[in-house]
Amino acid sequence: MRLELRGITKRFGSFTANDRIDLTVEPGQIHSLLGENGAGKTTLMNVLFGLLHPDEGEILIDGEPVRFANSGDAVRRGIGMVHQHFMLVPVFSVTENVVLGFEPTKSLNRVDYKRATEDIVRLSAQFNLQVDPDATVENLPVGLQQRVEILKALSRDAELLILDEPTAVLTPQETDALMAIMRSLAEAGKSILFITHKLKEVRAVADVITVIRNGRVVGSAEPTATEGELASLMVGRDVELTVEKSAFSPGENVFEIRDLVVRDDRGLVKVNGVSLDVRAGEIMALAGVQGNGQTELVEAIAGMRHVESGTILLNGRDVTNKTPREVLDAGLGHIPEDRQRDGLVLSMSVADNLVLNTPRRAPFARRGTRNLAAVHDNAQKQVRDFDIRTTSVDEPVASLSGGNQQKVIVARELSRPLAFLMASQPTRGLDVGSIEYVHRQMVNHRNQGNAALIVSSELDEVLALGDRIAVMFDGRISGIVDPTTSREAIGLLMAGTAGATDE
Amino acid sequence: MSEVATEPAPSAPSSAASAARRRWRLNSRSPIMITFYALLLGLVVGALVIITTTPAVLDAWRGIFHSGGGIFHALKVTWDNVGAAYRAMFNGSVVNPVSLWHSVTTGQNWEATLTPLSETLTYATPLIITSLGVGIAFQTGLFNIGANGQAVLGGVAGAMFGSMVHMPMFFHLPLTLLCGFAGGAIAGLVPGVLKAYTGAHEVIVTIMFNYVIYAFLLFSVLSTPFQLPGQQNDISRTIDPSAQLHPLFGVASGLRVNYGVVVAALVVAFAWWFLERSSMGFDFRVTGANPAAAKASGINAKAVIILVFVISGGLSGLAGIVQAASTTHYIDGGFLIGSAGIGFTAITVALLGRNKPGGIVWASLLFAALGVGGRAMQGATGIPLDLASVIQSAIVLFVATPVLVKEIFRLKSAPVAKLELATKGWGA
Numbered sequence: 016m017r018l019e020l021r022g023i024t025k026r027f028g029s030f031t032a033n034d035r036i037d038l039t040v041e042p043g044q045i046h047s048l049l050g051e052n053g054a055g056k057t058t059l060m061n062v063l064f065g066l067l068h069p070d071e072g073e074i075l076i077d078g079e080p081v082r083f084a085n086s087g088d089a090v091r092r093g094i095g096m097v098h099q100h101f102m103l104v105p106v107f108s109v110t111e112n113v114v115l116g117f118e119p120t121k122s123l124n125r126v127d128y129k130r131a132t133e134d135i136v137r138l139s140a141q142f143n144l145q146v147d148p149d150a151t152v153e154n155l156p157v158g159l160q161q162r163v164e165i166l167k168a169l170s171r172d173a174e175l176l177i178l179d180e181p182t183a184v185l186t187p188q189e190t191d192a193l194m195a196i197m198r199s200l201a202e203a204g205k206s207i208l209f210i211t212h213k214l215k216e217v218r219a220v221a222d223v224i225t226v227i228r229n230g231r232v233v234g235s236a237e238p239t240a241t242e243g244e245l246a247s248l249m250v251g252r253d254v255e256l257t258v259e260k261s262a263f264s265p266g267e268n269v270f271e272i273r274d275l276v277v278r279d280d281r282g283l284v285k286v287n288g289v290s291l292d293v294r295a296g297e298i299m300a301l302a303g304v305q306g307n308g309q310t311e312l313v314e315a316i317a318g319m320r321h322v323e324s325g326t327i328l329l330n331g332r333d334v335t336n337k338t339p340r341e342v343l344d345a346g347l348g349h350i351p352e353d354r355q356r357d358g359l360v361l362s363m364s365v366a367d368n369l370v371l372n373t374p375r376r377a378p379f380a381r382r383g384t385r386n387l388a389a390v391h392d393n394a395q396k397q398v399r400d401f402d403i404r405t406t407s408v409d410e411p412v413a414s415l416s417g418g419n420q421q422k423v424i425v426a427r428e429l430s431r432p433l434a435f436l437m438a439s440q441p442t443r444g445l446d447v448g449s450i451e452y453v454h455r456q457m458v459n460h461r462n463q464g465n466a467a468l469i470v471s472s473e474l475d476e477v478l479a480l481g482d483r484i485a486v487m488f489d490g491r492i493s494g495i496v497d498p499t500t501s502r503e504a505i506g507l508l509m510a511g512t513a514g515a516t517d518e
Numbered sequence: 519m520s521e522v523a524t525e526p527a528p529s530a531p532s533s534a535a536s537a538a539r540r541r542w543r544l545n546s547r548s549p550i551m552i553t554f555y556a557l558l559l560g561l562v563v564g565a566l567v568i569i570t571t572t573p574a575v576l577d578a579w580r581g582i583f584h585s586g587g588g589i590f591h592a593l594k595v596t597w598d599n600v601g602a603a604y605r606a607m608f609n610g611s612v613v614n615p616v617s618l619w620h621s622v623t624t625g626q627n628w629e630a631t632l633t634p635l636s637e638t639l640t641y642a643t644p645l646i647i648t649s650l651g652v653g654i655a656f657q658t659g660l661f662n663i664g665a666n667g668q669a670v671l672g673g674v675a676g677a678m679f680g681s682m683v684h685m686p687m688f689f690h691l692p693l694t695l696l697c698g699f700a701g702g703a704i705a706g707l708v709p710g711v712l713k714a715y716t717g718a719h720e721v722i723v724t725i726m727f728n729y730v731i732y733a734f735l736l737f738s739v740l741s742t743p744f745q746l747p748g749q750q751n752d753i754s755r756t757i758d759p760s761a762q763l764h765p766l767f768g769v770a771s772g773l774r775v776n777y778g779v780v781v782a783a784l785v786v787a788f789a790w791w792f793l794e795r796s797s798m799g800f801d802f803r804v805t806g807a808n809p810a811a812a813k814a815s816g817i818n819a820k821a822v823i824i825l826v827f828v829i830s831g832g833l834s835g836l837a838g839i840v841q842a843a844s845t846t847h848y849i850d851g852g853f854l855i856g857s858a859g860i861g862f863t864a865i866t867v868a869l870l871g872r873n874k875p876g877g878i879v880w881a882s883l884l885f886a887a888l889g890v891g892g893r894a895m896q897g898a899t900g901i902p903l904d905l906a907s908v909i910q911s912a913i914v915l916f917v918a919t920p921v922l923v924k925e926i927f928r929l930k931s932a933p934v935a936k937l938e939l940a941t942k943g944w945g946a
Contacts, residue, residue: 319813340816349814357814360807371804372815380797387795 016174022072032058047221055230065089095168105153158189242510266295269466275325285311287490300481308490318342346434361413366394401426418449556916563912610894611887636775642886644837648864651833653873659806664724666861667731668702672835675701680761687760694761702835710827714820752851763844
C-alpha cells in the first residue's frame with residue numbers, strides 16, 4: 016500500500032501540533048519518523064489512524080483520498096497501529112486478544128477459537144512472530160506482548176503498520192528481534208511507519224527517514240546519514256540566541272554528584288553511574304536527546320526519585336535520598352520539566368503559586384497562620400520584577416499564557432536564597448520573547464556568582480547558556496565539553512558514537 | 519464566598535479596584551447563582567412530584583375531560599396544593615408569618631413562633647460539623663465516605679466518658695466533646711494510615727470501616743458497663759447532666775436549640791481559618807489540587823493524608839457526640855445509622871456547599887430546613903415526608919450538572935471549571 020500525507024495540519028487551540036506535514040510511504044518500505052518528544056509525531060499518527068481529525072490537508076491511500084471518521088475506518092482501509100502503551104486485555108489469552116472485536120464465529124454465535132488459533136499460528140509462521148496462542152497476555156514479557164499487538168494488526172489485514180515508539184519498552188535483545196520482524200514484514204510487502212527518537216535504530220532499519228521538529232518536517236535523510244547529522248537535524252535551531260555573559264570565573268564546587276544510579280518506574284536503570292560537579296558562577300548545561308536519563312537524574316536530585324547508589328552533595332551537605340522538603344531547604348531551586356504538573360497548581364492564584372514551596376517561611380506565615388498581606392505584596396513585587404503579565408495576582412495561574420506561567424516559576428525560585436539552581440527544559444514551548452527573558456534571568460543569576468544546572472535538549476540553548484556542556488547518552492555522561500565545541504561534535508556525543516561510551 | 523471575605527487592603531490601588539469589581543460580579547455566571555438556580559429547579563421538580571401524586575390535583579385535571587371541569591379550576595387546585603405544601607414546609611422550618619405577627623403585636627407565644635427555627639438549627643448543628651469534616655477531605659482530594667462510622671464511634675466514645683466518668687461540668691463537658699473528637703479521629707486514622715502506606719483506596723476502606731463501627735456500636739450498648747443497668751435492650755447509660763449540651767434558652771422554653779450551636783460555630787471558625795488561612799490548610803489544598811506539584815514543593819503527602827483523615831474523622835466524631843449530648847442523652851443500637859445517616863447526608867451537603875465553610879453552613883441549614891419542613895408538611899397536607907428527600911436530591915443533581923442548569927436558564931458560559939473541583943478525587 017502506498018500512503019501519502021499532504022499538508023496535514025492539526026491545531027489544539029493556539030498550539031499547532033502538526034504544520035503542513037507531507038509524507039509518503041511506499042509499499043514494502045520502512046519509513047522512519049524521527050523527532051523529539053513533543054515534536055508532533057504521535058499527533059500525526061493519531062491523525063493517520065483516525066483518532067484525530069486534521070484541520071487541513073488530506074490522506075491518500077494508493078492515490079485515492081480517504082477520510083477516517085474513526086480508527087475503525089482506518090483499520091478497514093488496511094492501517095494497523097501498535098501503540099506505545101499496549102491496548103491488550105491482560106487476563107485474556109493471546110488468541111482472545113487477537114480476535115477481540117473481530118471474533119470468527121460458528122453456529123449460535125459462538126466464538127470459533129479453533130479457527131482463531133489456526134489463523135494465529137499461520138500468521139506467526141508467515142512473519143516469524145513466534146508466540147504461544149494459549150498463553151495469558153499478562154504472563155508474557157513485554158517484547159512478546161508487542162508481538163501480540165502486531166499480530167492483532169496483521170490479523171485485520173493491515174497493509175501499513177504504524178509502530179509508535181515500539182522500542183521504548185524493550186530490552187536490547189527484544190529490540191533486535193523486533194528489527195528482524197520489521198524487515199521480514201517489509202519483505203512481505205507491508206509498509207511500516209516507524210516512530211522513534213532513537214538514532215541507532217533508525218539507521219539500522221529504516222529505508223527512508225523523515226525528521227520532524229516543532230510540528231514541521233525539517234528534512235529527510237538516508238539511513239547512511241551519520242548519527243551526528245540526524246541529531247542536529249532533530250534538535251535543530253529555531254531562534255537566534257545571544258545572551259550577554261560576564262567573564263567566566265568559577266568558584267568552589269557547590270554541587271556534586273558521584274556515581275549516581277537511578278531506576279525509572281519500570282525498574283530499568285536510567286541513570287547509570289553519572290558523576291558531575293557544578294561550581295559557583297557557572298552554568299553547567301546538560302545536553303542530550305530526551306529519554307536518555309535526564310528526567311530521572313533531575314528527579315533524583317530534587318528528592319523525588321529514589322537513588323539506588325551514589326551520592327548527591329549540595330553545598331557540602333549530603334542530600335542523597337532526602338525528601339523534597341529537605342533538598343529545597345538545603346538550597347535547591349528547581350524549575351521542573353513539566354511545569355504544569357510539578358511546578359504549578361493551575362487552579363490556584365498567581366500569588367499562592369509564587370509561595371508554593373515557601374508557604375511557611377517568614378513573612379508569608381507566622382505560627383501556622385498565613386499572612387495573606389505579605390503573600391499579596393510579594394506577588395505584586397514579583398509580577399513587577401519578573402514582568403509577569405496578569406490582570407491581577409488573584410487570577411488563577413491557569414489563565415496565564417505558557418510563557419507567563421514559566422515566569423511565575425522562575426520568579427518563585429530565583430527570588431528566594433538559593434545555593435543551586437536546577438532548571439529542566441526551562442524554555443520548552445515558550446515564545447521567543449519569553450525564552451529570551453528566561454535565559455537572561457538565568458545568566459543574571461550566574462553572573463551574581465551562583466551555580467546552575469540547565470538540562471535541555473535544545474542544542475542552541477545549551478550552547479548559549481552553558482559554561483561547560485555535559486552530554487548525556489543512555490544513562491551516562493558521554494562527554495563534557497566547552498561551548499566552543501562544534502555542533503557536529505556535540506551531536507556525535509548526543510548520539511553516543513563518540514567519547515567515553517562502552518558501546 | 520470565602521474568598522469574598524477579608525482580604526487585607528492591597529498596596530496597589532488599581533488591582534484592589536479590579537479585585538473588588540471581580541468580587542461583586544455576582545452575575546448569572548457565578549457559581550453561587552448556579553446553586554440558586556439549582557435550588558429553584560429542585561423546587562420545580564418537587565412541585566411536579568406533588569402534582570403527579572396528589573389525588574386532588576390529578577382529579578381536577580381529569581375533570582377537564584370527564585366532568586367538564588374548567589382548566590382554570592385545575593390550575594387553581596394545582597396552585598393551592600403545591601402552594602400549601604411549600605407554605606407548610608416554610609412555616610414548619612423557618613417561621614409562620616401569622617404566628618410571628620401575633621407574637622410581635624402581643625408579645626406572647628414566642629416559643630411557638632421560634633420552634634421551627636429552633637428545630638432547623640438543632641438538626642443543622644451536627645450536620646454542619648460533619649460536613650465541614652467531609653469538606654476538608656474533599657478539598658484535599660480525598661473521599662471520606664466513612665464520616666457516618668466516624669460520627670458513631672465519636673458518639674460512643676463521648677457518651678462513654680459522659681456517662682461513666684463523673685466530674686464538674688467545667689471539665690466534664692469539654693472532655694466529653696474531646697473524647698468524641700478522639701473517637702472519630704481514631705476511626706479516621708485507620709483508613710488514613712492504610713491509604714498513606716499501602717495505597718488502599720480510601721473509599722473502599724472507609725465504607726467497610728463503617729460496618730465494623732456499627733457492629734462495635736451494637737456490641738458496646740449491649741455490654742456492661744456501657745449498657746444501661748437493668749436493661750436487656752440495646753441502650754446505653756444516660757450522659758451526666760454535667761456532660762450534656764443544654765438548651766440555649768433553658769428546658770422550660772421548650773426550644774431544643776442548644777449549646778451545640780456554639781460548638782458548631784467554633785468549628786466553622788476553625789475550618790475557615792484552617793482552609794483559608796493556615797499553612798497546613800494551604801498544604802492540604804495544594805495536595806488536593808495537584809499532588810505532583812505538592813510533592814515537588816516539599817509537601818509530605820503521607821503526613822497530609824493521615825492528618826486529613828484524623829481531622830475529618832475527628833470532626834465527624836465531634837458531630838456524633840454533639841448529637842448524643844444535646845438531644846437524646848443516650849445512645850442506642852441504631853444511633854445515626856438510619857436510612858440516610860448523617861455522614862452520608864454530609865457528603866451531599868459538602869458538595870452543595872462547594873467544600874467552603876460558608877457554603878457548607880448554608881447548605882446544612884437548607885437541608886435541615888427541608889427535613890424539618892418536610893415533617894411539618896406531612897402533618898399539614900398529608901404529602902409524604904419523602905418529598906423533602908426528592909427536593910434535596912434534585913438540588914444536588916442540578917448542582918452537579920452545571921451544564922444542564924446553564925442550558926435550562928440559557929446562561930452564557932457558566933464557570934464549569936470551578937464547579938468540577940467538588941467532585942475530584944475519584945481518579946486518584
